[in-house]
Amino acid sequence: MDNWIVTIISGTIGAIIGTYGGAFFLNYWQNRKIRKIRNIAIKALKIILEYKKKSFSNAENQFNTLTISEKRAVIVALHKLGLPIGLATNEIFDIRNVHFLDRTIDEDEVEGMITQVKQGNCDSLFYMDVESYFTSNFKMLARRSAARRYVKEVLAKSTVSLQQMQITSPQNWPSLFTFGEYKIILAFREQVNDSYFFELNGNPNKEKIDTLLNDIDLGLWDDYLCWSIEAYQNVKSQNIMTQILTAKLANNDNSSIVANTIPPEEEQKS
Numbered sequence: 001m002d003n004w005i006v007t008i009i010s011g012t013i014g015a016i017i018g019t020y021g022g023a024f025f026l027n028y029w030q031n032r033k034i035r036k037i038r039n040i041a042i043k044a045l046k047i048i049l050e051y052k053k054k055s056f057s058n059a060e061n062q063f064n065t066l067t068i069s070e071k072r073a074v075i076v077a078l079h080k081l082g083l084p085i086g087l088a089t090n091e092i093f094d095i096r097n098v099h100f101l102d103r104t105i106d107e108d109e110v111e112g113m114i115t116q117v118k119q120g121n122c123d124s125l126f127y128m129d130v131e132s133y134f135t136s137n138f139k140m141l142a143r144r145s146a147a148r149r150y151v152k153e154v155l156a157k158s159t160v161s162l163q164q165m166q167i168t169s170p171q172n173w174p175s176l177f178t179f180g181e182y183k184i185i186l187a188f189r190e191q192v193n194d195s196y197f198f199e200l201n202g203n204p205n206k207e208k209i210d211t212l213l214n215d216i217d218l219g220l221w222d223d224y225l226c227w228s229i230e231a232y233q234n235v236k237s238q239n240i241m242t243q244i245l246t247a248k249l250a251n252n253d254n255s256s257i258v259a260n261t262i263p264p265e266e267e268q269k270s
Helices: 002-049 056-063 068-081 107-118 130-136 138-153 179-192 206-218 229-260 264-269
Strands: 159-161 166-168
Touching (some): 002 056, 002 068, 068 107, 068 130, 130 138, 138 206
Antiparallel strands (some): 159 166
């Protein structure tokens, strides 16, 4: 009887120790693995910090000294955090040679990314499939790249006549783009060809141009970049027609009001 009780107690204790001990060591090794990946992400961001107040593109060479396995582990998480990874329209994503957009590195912004990594807020993004992630975003990245190139190579080199409200762009600027890129940016071009982006002397306003480039990177112009010029012009034509009809109806209503206010004796005289 005593042996039976001892056997049960021993088995129970062994099961408890095995369950909780196994869970403890599994959790320990999992946390150790996560800490290791966080450290890789932090190391990558500290490389970026070395170029603070300079362009992200200046940090490309040193960033790419990270091993391929290190970049594969953290690159999606870093992009989600805000690292401006660029992708030209005529390229496929190459993990061996990561490119950045030409944006100025903000020290506080990068420090905030490091804090997010340390707090574990992007642990679920580690080891995401790099090719699938960037391929799924390729079309939008390509559209933004074409828009950025239009702003930097065309709009920023244009002038405006405020008297005639006419923008003069560099000659033969469409040759800077493939036909597909050209079609993509036409609706976007209709919107940004605006005197808002120019000084009173007719030259481009650098601060507003830089803000426009940043807005493109943030995706604020994606709707126009996904809009065909035919659809854009169709909606624009409908809006113009609606305004014309509304103005005509308003004029007719005003005429009726004037007619109704003529005194009866004036009507008899007429």
